[in-house]
Amino acid sequence: MSEADRIREVLMQIARGKSDGCTFCPSEAARRLSDEWRTLMPRVRELAAELMEEGKLVCTQRGEPAHPLTTHGAIRLAEAR
Template identity: 50%
Template sequence: MAAALMRMAADRGADKTFCPSEVARALAEDWRPLMPEVRRVAATLPLVATQGGDPVDPLTARGPIRLAQDPG
């Protein structure tokens, strides 16, 4: 899962975001149950989670988030 998240971030590039569900969908046909784990793993990686362009904690954010490479 971590590798898939980092691969998606690299494929998108430094200035682009992606929805964590894109990774979950790539991992399983029944992807919705994977979403909490995708967010948990994303929180451990050099990724930034945002909502409406503002940084958020992927573990506590409610609703859709976007992920991107951490520019730092």
């Protein structure tokens, strides 16, 4: 399995494991994948953006729609419903 596939899988596992309306920080996925999780964050955001564009995830910042690649600061992800 490629790194990208593994990141996508972990993002979706976390999203599916949350209750309706619950969000998670992308760092939660990065932390599951590596002790050096900070280095993974750009790739995690990139793949979260792809999943968002595929209609599988939603991204917010302070409760408002956001985009993982163009939003600076903390974002939250959730499974698209």
